[in-house]
Amino acid sequence: MSNLRVAVEFSSGAELLFDGCKKKELLLPIADENDVWTLKRLIQWLKDTMLTEKPELFVDGDRLRPGILVLVNDVDWELMGELEYQLQSDDKILFISTLHGG
Amino acid sequence: MCRHKFRATIGKSNMIPHKSRVLVAYSGGAASAALCDMLLDSVRNPDLHKKLNLEPAFVFIDESICSLNDESSTSSVASSEVELMHCFGFKSFITSLEMYFEPTDKFYEQVIHESQVPLSSDYCKQKWNFVLNNFKSLTSKEEYIRRTRNLLLLKLAEKEKIPFVFLGTMGSRLAINLLTDVLQGKGNQLHYEVGFCDDRHEVKFVKPLREFVKKEIVFWNQMRKVKYRETQTLTTKRDKNASLSKLTEAFVTSLERDFPATVYTIVRTGNKLKPLEKAEIKCSLCLSQIDDESNHQYSATKALLLSEKLSKNVHEEIDFHTHKKLCYGCRILMKDSLNSSMEIIPEICAKSDS
Numbered sequence: 001m002s003n004l005r006v007a008v009e010f011s012s013g014a015e016l017l018f019d020g021c022k023k024k025e026l027l028l029p030i031a032d033e034n035d036v037w038t039l040k041r042l043i044q045w046l047k048d049t050m051l052t053e054k055p056e057l058f059v060d061g062d063r064l065r066p067g068i069l070v071l072v073n074d075v076d077w078e079l080m081g082e083l084e085y086q087l088q089s090d091d092k093i094l095f096i097s098t099l100h101g102g
Numbered sequence: 103m104c105r106h107k108f109r110a111t112i113g114k115s116n117m118i119p120h121k122s123r124v125l126v127a128y129s130g131g132a133a134s135a136a137l138c139d140m141l142l143d144s145v146r147n148p149d150l151h152k153k154l155n156l157e158p159a160f161v162f163i164d165e166s167i168c169s170l171n172d173e174s175s176t177s178s179v180a181s182s183e184v185e186l187m188h189c190f191g192f193k194s195f196i197t198s199l200e201m202y203f204e205p206t207d208k209f210y211e212q213v214i215h216e217s218q219v220p221l222s223s224d225y226c227k228q229k230w231n232f233v234l235n236n237f238k239s240l241t242s243k244e245e246y247i248r249r250t251r252n253l254l255l256l257k258l259a260e261k262e263k264i265p266f267v268f269l270g271t272m273g274s275r276l277a278i279n280l281l282t283d284v285l286q287g288k289g290n291q292l293h294y295e296v297g298f299c300d301d302r303h304e305v306k307f308v309k310p311l312r313e314f315v316k317k318e319i320v321f322w323n324q325m326r327k328v329k330y331r332e333t334q335t336l337t338t339k340r341d342k343n344a345s346l347s348k349l350t351e352a353f354v355t356s357l358e359r360d361f362p363a364t365v366y367t368i369v370r371t372g373n374k375l376k377p378l379e380k381a382e383i384k385c386s387l388c389l390s391q392i393d394d395e396s397n398h399q400y401s402a403t404k405a406l407l408l409s410e411k412l413s414k415n416v417h418e419e420i421d422f423h424t425h426k427k428l429c430y431g432c433r434i435l436m437k438d439s440l441n442s443s444m445e446i447i448p449e450i451c452a453k454s455d456s
Contacts (some may be wrong), residue, residue: 012332067355098316
């Protein structure tokens, strides 16, 4: 079993949902070669393990709450396939809240 | 592209003469940080054709009194903004929201050194908390804050004799404000709230970012490495039903996900609204004109008043008289105050008259 290393960052209010955490390096467990981490899975994982506030402030069903932007290595996630994007080693995922007051 | 859009918005209006002095309202948030960056970028542009010939000044209004945080953390937050403003190299001022109640002229300060703290006084703080706590709903609190912030900016600009105030309100925000305003009975003021220029008063309030959506602003900040910080507000971390504007925001952003042109559509519709014919009476809280109802025998406002009177079975006409100097929207706002509105209003009236 190996790990996938990615960095997640939260800004403009999104960090408030994660106990003020702005930046964190994650080691995501990979079971075997066919085991992939999509953004969808990462969001679910973040919701289950790191989220400290109410889940509906971060997710909306199995999608992300509208108004939160995601940047994968500084590129808009809409260009990368959104929820289906497969995380690569050393990716940087940035969550930015665009909602008023965070 | 963003630069072009920004300059085009200012240029198209043909409203701002060369070398005008402008006061930029800087809150430290994403939009106003981007506004400052774009403005400074255009003003300092070495290419003469593209240079924006304006003389900016900046103002920071500390709103820490509204956030639920304890005081220790907020003072450090304000200092980072003051430091940034100091680095801009232009004239800048600081004040705090509660200084709206300051009776003398000393309600703001010019920034001289980078670790200056915003002015405040216990008297004003007390007063502010008293008035704010009297509002029952978060919606009214938010609205009240919005209006006092505008009045404070207006007062400051008048005092400094600066003819224009630049606000960081962007398209996404405007769309939300527009719908919220309609819901709160401010329909006749939409033209000013949404338009490029708000000329209800001598000092003109201009919104150079009105063609931008929030995403563009965020990406601009990200690429230019602009520092900003989202200020915590009353509704931070609250449910989407906490206030009307929060609910509208959730509505617009969720629509935007499936129909990306939502914000533009709302703002464009707002553009088509025409201002009312000039009336003499002005609302003392939001400074917009009040419909002159004496000429209309049957107006919408009168109909509302009548049906309220009938359904509540009240005989006296209290509301209409005590709220005479307020517009319909502000009247609704004041009705939400626990305190009998008579106590608050003379104070506000006095403020706006002076």
